[in-house]
Amino acid sequence: MVVFIDIDDTLLDFTECANSAIEMGCKQFGVPFDDTLLNTFHPINLDLWHKLERGEVTKDKLFDTRFQIVFDVLGIKADGIAFENAFRENFHETAILIEGARDLLEYLHSKYKVYVASNASMHQQTNRMKKAELDGYIDGYFVSEEIGFPKPQKEFFDACFKALPDVKPQDVVMIGDSLSADIKGAREYGLKTIWYNHRNEPTADVKCDYIVSRLSQVKNIL
Secondary structure, rough: EEEEEEOOOEEEEEHHHHHHHHHHHHHHOOOOOOOHHHHHHHHHHHHHHHHHOOOOOOHHHHHHHHHHHHHHOOOOOOOOHHHHHHHHHOOOOOOOOEOOOOHHHHHHHHHEEEEEEOOOHHHHHHHHHHOOOOOOHEEEEEEEEOOOOOOOOOHHHHHHHOOOOOOOOOHEEEEEOOOHHHHHHHHHHEEEEEEEEEOOOOOOOOOOEOOOOOOHHHHHHH
């Protein structure tokens, strides 16, 4: 058995990391930092990432427009691209763990080969995993920036298995929080799937092999 695992909102808390990076950016640019800004950013950001997964926007387009959209909605006069650059520099240094992440990786690494499968950049994710002291449990990184295609696209998984020629999809389990990015693509490719449903979303129509609400529950499956 081989394990593929997502990083953001599976091992590292994207919301808390992003909030920290935004707060630092606000101090740099003199932009008011408050819940309104955060509550505007997160749904816009999520919508853009879903569009990326569907091939409707490029990552460059996402980065060029993300904060400008937020600022336009809120009527904030600030340079969205400059703020984006600062945000990513700040986010690069964030490493706030999801509860149970270290314990789960230690357990998984003791039994299986463990590979990251992420839609972020290689340098960013390896740096954050090192800062979180989780990199020692990872056997390799598959990231969309290097591959050229994001999860859930077939080409992302093609590249993963090209790098692991002796591994078959049915011998891999994908663990992640996103139904669209992590679970859908992996399941369609033939991987087993464990959905980390920490937001307690409705599960009636969800197609995956297992659902957990806490990372510690994965140890009861693998």
